[in-house]
Amino acid sequence: MKIAVLSGKGGTGKTLVSVNLAAAAKNSTYIDCDVEEPNGHLFFKPTDVVEEDVTVKIPEVDNELCNGCKKCVEFCRFNALAYTRDKLIVFDDICHSCGGCMMVCPVDALTEIDKSIGKVQMGKSEGVHVYTGILNPGQPSGIPIIQRLLEEGKSAEEDVILIDSPPGSACTVMETIKDTDYCILVAEPTVFGVHNLNMVYELVKLFNKPFGVVLNKSLEGENPAEQFCIERNINILGKIPFDNHLGTLNSNAEIAVRKSEKYKELFTTLLDTVKKEVHHETTINP
Amino acid sequence: MKQLLILSGKGGTGKTTIASAFIKLSDAKAYADCDVDAPNLHLITDQEVVPERSDYYALPKAVIDPNLCINCDLCRQSCRFDAIYVDQVYKVDSFACEGCAVCELVCPSDAITMEPTVAGELALYKNQGKVFSTAHLKMGEGTSGLLVTEVKKQMAAEVKDVEMAIIDGSPGIGCPVIASLSGVDMVLVVAEPSISGISDMERIVKTASRFGTKTAICVNKYDTNLENTRKIEEYCKEKGLALVGKIPFDPEAVKAINSGNTIVDVDCPSGRAAAEVYEKTVKILLDEDRELVL
Numbered sequence: 371m372k373i374a375v376l377s378g379k380g381g382t383g384k385t386l387v388s389v390n391l392a393a394a395a396k397n398s399t400y401i402d403c404d405v406e407e408p409n410g411h412l413f414f415k416p417t418d419v420v421e422e423d424v425t426v427k428i429p430e431v432d433n434e435l436c437n438g439c440k441k442c443v444e445f446c447r448f449n450a451l452a453y454t455r456d457k458l459i460v461f462d463d464i465c466h467s468c469g470g471c472m473m474v475c476p477v478d479a480l481t482e483i484d485k486s487i488g489k490v491q492m493g494k495s496e497g498v499h500v501y502t503g504i505l506n507p508g509q510p511s512g513i514p515i516i517q518r519l520l521e522e523g524k525s526a527e528e529d530v531i532l533i534d535s536p537p538g539s540a541c542t543v544m545e546t547i548k549d550t551d552y553c554i555l556v557a558e559p560t561v562f563g564v565h566n567l568n569m570v571y572e573l574v575k576l577f578n579k580p581f582g583v584v585l586n587k588s589l590e591g592e593n594p595a596e597q598f599c600i601e602r603n604i605n606i607l608g609k610i611p612f613d614n615h616l617g618t619l620n621s622n623a624e625i626a627v628r629k630s631e632k633y634k635e636l637f638t639t640l641l642d643t644v645k646k647e648v649h650h651e652t653t654i655n656p
Numbered sequence: 657m658k659q660l661l662i663l664s665g666k667g668g669t670g671k672t673t674i675a676s677a678f679i680k681l682s683d684a685k686a687y688a689d690c691d692v693d694a695p696n697l698h699l700i701t702d703q704e705v706v707p708e709r710s711d712y713y714a715l716p717k718a719v720i721d722p723n724l725c726i727n728c729d730l731c732r733q734s735c736r737f738d739a740i741y742v743d744q745v746y747k748v749d750s751f752a753c754e755g756c757a758v759c760e761l762v763c764p765s766d767a768i769t770m771e772p773t774v775a776g777e778l779a780l781y782k783n784q785g786k787v788f789s790t791a792h793l794k795m796g797e798g799t800s801g802l803l804v805t806e807v808k809k810q811m812a813a814e815v816k817d818v819e820m821a822i823i824d825g826s827p828g829i830g831c832p833v834i835a836s837l838s839g840v841d842m843v844l845v846v847a848e849p850s851i852s853g854i855s856d857m858e859r860i861v862k863t864a865s866r867f868g869t870k871t872a873i874c875v876n877k878y879d880t881n882l883e884n885t886r887k888i889e890e891y892c893k894e895k896g897l898a899l900v901g902k903i904p905f906d907p908e909a910v911k912a913i914n915s916g917n918t919i920v921d922v923d924c925p926s927g928r929a930a931a932e933v934y935e936k937t938v939k940i941l942l943d944e945d946r947e948l949v950l
Contacts, residue, residue: 380667380827406828409852468756507862510831538693541798621850
């Protein structure tokens with residue numbers, strides 16, 4: 371089963387939940403799709419790491435062949451090409467790799483070359499296969515890295531696959547949840563948290579994904595995120611307390627499940643709840 | 657107009673909390689929320705006026721006319737984004753379509769046109785000489801960088817003779833962050849004393865340095881992990897970055913935000929610390945000569 375962990379707002383505890391669920395499952399796969407700011411590997415500290423470059427295609431111009439017709443410049447919707455001082459210039463950071471410029475060039479002056487935008491790393495941490503995607507600073511889009519990660523993840527043999535998603539509800543998140551069986555939304559009890567929970571809630575509804583909510587940083591008393599769930603009849607999968615001990619473990623990039631009996635129990639119970647939900651969904655919605 | 661951009665790399669470190677405090681302290685005449693994926697600033701900068709709203713159009717996307725389509729499959733083969741599929745007739749997955757127009761180019765029967773689509777909404781609040789620009793991107797859309805640029809343009813077009821503008825950024829280091837960085841005078845990074853927070857801070861500092869923007873750091877919830885806070889202090893020293901303050905973890909801060917206030921509206925430890933961070937930040941922002949070497 372493929373489970374994506376998401377939250378509209380950053381810092382609500384996506385990595386905490388996905389890392390600890392993967393660790394609680396013992397034999398599992400953890401895929402960190404937050405390629406702009408990947409943090410899961412800091413917790414798992416995987417060994418036997420294999421690293422691969424991720425490249426995209428960008429055009430390269432042969433200025434000897436270019437006749438200055440500017441057809442490519444006119445065609446490019448992303449303004450990634452400019453013709454100045456009798457020279458064609460490629461702005462590779464804004465190129466979307468659509469290949470259109472090569473198609474319109476009448477003199478075959480454009481060819482494609484590979485450009486590295488980041489890498490994927492695969493390693494092991496106890497029984498967990500850890501997949502990490504890392505975007506190079508300055509690169510605008512991590513989508514090709516996310517696609518590569520999810521492709522690599524397809525060969526995973528483990529039953530439980532946890533996908534740590536980027537924050538927000540934009541294209542990167544959509545890419546992440548496309549092929550998942552279930553989504554866990556992590557929410558924190560603040561007005562910001564609720565506002566952004568609503569956004570991912572709309573997203574999972576739009577994609578018709580079965581989902582449930584985990585309430586993180588729960589304190590006694592009123593919880594606007596819990597209120598939100600109750601009003602909309604949203605399944606609350608579990609609560610993680612606001613707890614200094616957990617905060618310290620987490621800020622030191624320790625996996626709570628591996629350090630504390632209490633949290634081992636909490637996340638194992640949460641994992642069982644999620645598994646039941648997924649099975650239930652596949653029975654009624656095969 | 658000097659523009660201050662607040663970023664963090666990692667989400668949830670307190671960008672909006674700090675930005676709203678700064679807006680209050682400076683009685684800001686111009687401010688913007690560039691976190692178009694998950695905007696929150698409007699929730700605590702109470703806006704009494706109805707904003708001017710306008711649709712945001714991303715690049716036109718492909719639409720296939722089934723009456724003209726001859727099922728040659730060329731468009732599907734040429735699309736690098738797997739945006740064309742067959743469901744009895746040829747169709748475009750508008751979420752996957754990036755608007756490159758290659759399909760329109762290869763179509764032999766003129767069945768494909770590029771049509772404008774609304775990808776988000778901009779809002780502009782104007783009240784007693786103050787301007788607040790914000791927007792939200794529609795779900796699953798991919799052109800947040802362009803929308804961020806529109807948010808900043810919308811703000812700049814409205815204000816004259818304003819000394820300072822405060823811009824709340826988005827998490828990460830990708831396209832919306834890069835778009836928000838262009839043209840700003842200074843970045844304040846709100847860091848969090850965790851191993852994850854430090855890693856993310858280093859990546860955002862690297863990204864900002866590619867633009868040569870002067871950068872300062874403040875540590876939020878610094879007392880939740882003093883060891884990691886010390887590491888951030890060392891990092892700043894090593895990189896020659898100004899550390900403009902440390903804000904303590906403060907339960908009063910959550911209470912203030914949840915009741916629609918900023919942390920400087922109530923007398924609390926985090927609010928007092930934020931006021932000090934503000935003073936130091938503004939000094940650096942307005943200081944022409946200060947160059948920070950990265």
